[in-house]
Amino acid sequence: MKTTPTTARRLGLVSCHDCRLLLKAPPADKDAVACCPRCGSVLHARKPNSLSRTWALVCAALILYVPANTLPITVTTSLGSSQSDTILSGVIYFMQSGSWEIAAIIFIASIFVPLAKLITLVYLLVSVQVRSTRRPRDRTSLYRLTEMVGRWSMVDIYVVTILVALVKLGAIATVEAGPAAVYFAAVVVITMFAAESFDPRLIWDILEEEA
Amino acid sequence: MDSIRSHHELQPADSGGDADPTSPAEHGRLTILACPDCDLLNRFPTVTQRTHICLRCGAVLYRHRPDSIDRSLALTCAALVLFIISNSFPFLAMKSGGFIQQTTLISGIVELWRQDLYALAAVVMLTCLAVPLTQMTGLLYILAPLKWANRPAPRAHRVFRLILHATPWGMMEVFMLGILVALVKLGKMATIVPGISAFSFVVLIFVMAWAVSNLNPAELWDRLDRRR
Numbered sequence: 001m002k003t004t005p006t007t008a009r010r011l012g013l014v015s016c017h018d019c020r021l022l023l024k025a026p027p028a029d030k031d032a033v034a035c036c037p038r039c040g041s042v043l044h045a046r047k048p049n050s051l052s053r054t055w056a057l058v059c060a061a062l063i064l065y066v067p068a069n070t071l072p073i074t075v076t077t078s079l080g081s082s083q084s085d086t087i088l089s090g091v092i093y094f095m096q097s098g099s100w101e102i103a104a105i106i107f108i109a110s111i112f113v114p115l116a117k118l119i120t121l122v123y124l125l126v127s128v129q130v131r132s133t134r135r136p137r138d139r140t141s142l143y144r145l146t147e148m149v150g151r152w153s154m155v156d157i158y159v160v161t162i163l164v165a166l167v168k169l170g171a172i173a174t175v176e177a178g179p180a181a182v183y184f185a186a187v188v189v190i191t192m193f194a195a196e197s198f199d200p201r202l203i204w205d206i207l208e209e210e211a
Numbered sequence: 212m213d214s215i216r217s218h219h220e221l222q223p224a225d226s227g228g229d230a231d232p233t234s235p236a237e238h239g240r241l242t243i244l245a246c247p248d249c250d251l252l253n254r255f256p257t258v259t260q261r262t263h264i265c266l267r268c269g270a271v272l273y274r275h276r277p278d279s280i281d282r283s284l285a286l287t288c289a290a291l292v293l294f295i296i297s298n299s300f301p302f303l304a305m306k307s308g309g310f311i312q313q314t315t316l317i318s319g320i321v322e323l324w325r326q327d328l329y330a331l332a333a334v335v336m337l338t339c340l341a342v343p344l345t346q347m348t349g350l351l352y353i354l355a356p357l358k359w360a361n362r363p364a365p366r367a368h369r370v371f372r373l374i375l376h377a378t379p380w381g382m383m384e385v386f387m388l389g390i391l392v393a394l395v396k397l398g399k400m401a402t403i404v405p406g407i408s409a410f411s412f413v414v415l416i417f418v419m420a421w422a423v424s425n426l427n428p429a430e431l432w433d434r435l436d437r438r439r
Binding site: 005006007008009011013015017018019020021022037038039040041094097099101102105106109136137140141143144151152154155156157158159160161162163164165166167168173176177181182185186189192196200201203204205 | 243244245247248249250251252267268269270303305312314318319320322323326328330331334335338339368369371372375376379380382385386388389390392393395396397399400428429432435436437438
């Protein structure tokens with residue numbers, strides 16, 4: 001038995017993004033902006049221009065991911081000699097010096113999560129654009145996971161902040177933030193925006209249109 | 212932004228469908244919600260003690276919270292006190308030879324600013340200071356009048372929307388992980404002593420998460436309804 005599921009769109013309803021109040025869809029009028037009567041947020045049936053916005057942000061993040069990983073994130077000056085560390089060289093240093101937990105945290109948060117997040121978003125975008133009907137529930141869960149986990153990438157930025165503030169021991173040692181720190185922060189912020197601008201309901205819309 | 216609102220008559224649809232207002236009382240009223248992740252219309256009793264999950268995609272649609280306003284309000288007040296403590300004392304001190312170097316969250320941001328890393332300083336300030344502070348004061352502004360005056364504060368719906376949009380950007384728990392990593396990283400070259408602030412930070416993170424998890428957005432939106 002296969003029944004078409006009753007969605008808000010099929011019944012001509014929209015649900016408010018912010019307070020989830022269910023309303024009769026406003027007439028399709030390009031110039032009019034309809035607002036939710038309960039909370040005042042602007043109503044859209046789907047997030048506006050979801051696919052192109054997400055693509056743009058994903059591309060920007062992918063480009064910034066390169067300098068974020070190749071340029072130094074910290075520059076340590078100790079007794080006159082200075083040493084630059086990239087994110088990866090920091091991970092390798094921790095692995096060799098035996099603190100593998102820290103190496104794992106930094107590797108997962110700074111290298112694995114941003115890349116996995118970008119790959120996931122590209123996969124979701126492509127799957128919507130080729131009108132895939134495979135495993136919509138799993139794809140939706142994947143989206144929810146992506147949205148939740150991204151914030152933890154910020155940890156390296158905070159480590160740099162703390163090091164920079166703490167290690168100012170005059171002539172003995174100083175730590176300065178390298179150029180990669182800015183690029184890296186940009187990657188994290190942009191991927192968070194990218195995840196937010198993707199609308200998972202697009203995955204399900206295809207299912208109904210194909211049915 | 213309010214002024215560009217059009218004048219379409221928007222009809223709420225939340226009591227439509229099968230929920231017949233003349234049906235016997237034991238049927239109760241039904242809430243119909245569109246799943247935010249898959250758009251499926253889900254129906255469940257308006258008065259419910261359960262957590263309701265979307266039948267199709269598994270998104271959490273409604274979570275019952277007992278005494279939601281009282282608990283969130285109490286925890287928000289606690290969080291605000293902890294936030295002040297966390298930012299008034301150094302969270303780490305480093306001893307190496309004769310040097311002692313202390314840092315607060317604010318001195319870290321100032322140091323980034325001094326190194327001309329303005330964007331970075333701004334990101335850290337927003338995610339660890341501005342957003343959590345907005346969240347806490349905003350919640351206080353919304354909840355206190357509901358609790359004691361039994362009516363919403365002026366423009367409370369605006370404030371609540373701001374909080375909903377700001378919440379993903381508050382990253383104090385990530386900052387805490389950063390403190391731990393820095394502790395280990397510097398542990399080899401110097402003695403690191405966590406300060407009062409580090410401990411209050413840990414408690415703050417849990418209290419804040421607890422306050423937010425006690426919120427019941429559905430109930431709050433009902434009470435903040437600007438049509439009233």
